Amino acid sequence: MAGGEDLKLLGTRQSMFTQRVVWALKLKGIEYEFIEEDLVNKSSLLLTLNPVHKKVPVLVHGGKPIIESKIILEYIDETWKERPILPQHPHDRAYARFWAAFIDDKLMEASKKAFALTGDDQVKAIESTVEALQLLEKELHVKKNFGGDEEIGYLDIVAGWIAYWFQFIEEVGGFKVMESAKFPCLDSWTKSFLQVPTITQNLPPPDELRFVFGAIRTATCPK
Amino acid sequence: MSEEVKVLGNWGSCFSRRVELALKIKGVEYEYIEEDVYGNKSPLLLKYNPVHKKVPVLLHNGKPIAESLVIIEYIEETWKGTPILPEDPYEKAMARFWTKFVDEKCLPALWRAVWSPENEREKAVEEACKCLETLQSALNGKRFFGGDTVGLVDIAANFIGFWLRIIQEATGHGDLLSAEKFPTLFKWTDEFVSCSVVKQSLPPRDKLLAFFKARVAEANASK
Numbered sequence: 554m555a556g557g558e559d560l561k562l563l564g565t566r567q568s569m570f571t572q573r574v575v576w577a578l579k580l581k582g583i584e585y586e587f588i589e590e591d592l593v594n595k596s597s598l599l600l601t602l603n604p605v606h607k608k609v610p611v612l613v614h615g616g617k618p619i620i621e622s623k624i625i626l627e628y629i630d631e632t633w634k635e636r637p638i639l640p641q642h643p644h645d646r647a648y649a650r651f652w653a654a655f656i657d658d659k660l661m662e663a664s665k666k667a668f669a670l671t672g673d674d675q676v677k678a679i680e681s682t683v684e685a686l687q688l689l690e691k692e693l694h695v696k697k698n699f700g701g702d703e704e705i706g707y708l709d710i711v712a713g714w715i716a717y718w719f720q721f722i723e724e725v726g727g728f729k730v731m732e733s734a735k736f737p738c739l740d741s742w743t744k745s746f747l748q749v750p751t752i753t754q755n756l757p758p759p760d761e762l763r764f765v766f767g768a769i770r771t772a773t774c775p776k
Numbered sequence: 777m778s779e780e781v782k783v784l785g786n787w788g789s790c791f792s793r794r795v796e797l798a799l800k801i802k803g804v805e806y807e808y809i810e811e812d813v814y815g816n817k818s819p820l821l822l823k824y825n826p827v828h829k830k831v832p833v834l835l836h837n838g839k840p841i842a843e844s845l846v847i848i849e850y851i852e853e854t855w856k857g858t859p860i861l862p863e864d865p866y867e868k869a870m871a872r873f874w875t876k877f878v879d880e881k882c883l884p885a886l887w888r889a890v891w892s893p894e895n896e897r898e899k900a901v902e903e904a905c906k907c908l909e910t911l912q913s914a915l916n917g918k919r920f921f922g923g924d925t926v927g928l929v930d931i932a933a934n935f936i937g938f939w940l941r942i943i944q945e946a947t948g949h950g951d952l953l954s955a956e957k958f959p960t961l962f963k964w965t966d967e968f969v970s971c972s973v974v975k976q977s978l979p980p981r982d983k984l985l986a987f988f989k990a991r992v993a994e995a996n997a998s999k
Contacts, residue, residue: 605877617866619869619873620873621873621876624869624876628865628866628868628869632865643850643853643854644841644850646853647847647849647850650846650849651842651843651846688827
């Protein structure tokens with residue numbers, strides 16, 4: 554099997570970014586060693602491999618570190634050619650990269666603010682979150698997956714946090730925007746995404762996420 | 777097959793000029809359409825970039841691609857010839873990493889430092905200088921970030937290569953990028969602007985300086 558002894562992944566089970574890399578490796582059937590990191594007491598290994606950002610995930614291939622989940626996904630696709638996750642045509646690849654950036658920049662920023670803020674600031678952030686979700690809803694129209702394929706791909710993997718982590722962001726953050734009536738395409742995509750065996754078998758338990766998000770909210774919420 | 781390549785851009789935008797530089801490196805002929813980004817956005821821009829309503833937008837045979845870095849990856853994959861990215865997947869991942877660092881950390885920190893009020897300036901400058909120092913380390917004795925020739929990271933850092941020194945002249949503050957503080961990065965800016973293909977893709981110096989002097993005057997008048 555591909556990968557093997559010289560492939561390691563530093564991450565945490567609860568991290569949506571780490572799980573992206575896990576899903577990609579497992580979809581391609583690549584063997585690797587998973588190293589669970591303690592993000593409160595960061596290991597010297599993590600600090601050596603990612604001195605600039607000191608974050609997970611870090612993929613280490615033949616001793617060389619690759620950082621930033623979307624960059625790691627592209628690296629994995631270029632290195633192991635079986636079961637491609639990015640589309641072949643440059644225009645489709647541009648589409649995937651554009652929307653991946655949108656999900657991680659616009660939607661994530663708005664969701665983070667909706668999660669951490671209160672009062673009018675939270676209301677504004679919730680509005681921005683809804684606007685971003687509406688744009689994604691439009692893109693999913695008549696498609697089973699974001700990539701337009703039968704099988705999940707890069708953009709579905711990047712969007713994966715919406716299918717699972719988002720509900721806990723809402724729950725702990727004290728807001729609710731994702732309703733099946735308002736976002737029928739996202740709802741349908743979520744259901745089919747969560748039925749993919751590689752995905753369901755690689756999700757952190759709800760209580761772990763509630764705990765982690767609860768701790769983050771306590772630490773970051775304005776008093 | 778006759779190709780139709782158009783760029784919707786703005787003369788002073790470093791993001792827009794990134795795309796023009798990438799096209800010139802590849803020797804691709806294109807039609808340039810100037811957008812007034814400060815006034816009313818044209819129907820063309822709103823049609824081809826409805827999500828962000830920003831320049832640059834590349835139109836290839838009528839199909840739009842937005843976001844400068846997504847566009848550059850598209851250009852690399854569509855037109856062969858002088859490569860913008862390394863071929864090796866690890867080197868490619870490193871180039872993408874540094875590009876992301878420029879875009880998400882360096883540029884916002886520099887922008888904040890340039891426009892920050894006096895009482896916040898010291899801290900903003902310190903943060904921006906930390907970014908520049910980290911970026912400088914990526915040069916690692918090379919002439920360009922891309923090695924012997926201009927590559928993705930050089931293109932992404934065009935703001936630092938050209939705009940920043942002009943802005944420093946306009947504001948009268950030289951405490952961000954100087955030969956004393958960052959000798960190798962400073963030298964890189966000279967190499968960058970001397971490169972003939974880069975020269976062709978830069979805005980006129982005097983016009984840019986006048987533009988920023990006017991912005992500085994506006995900012996001071998509103999105090």
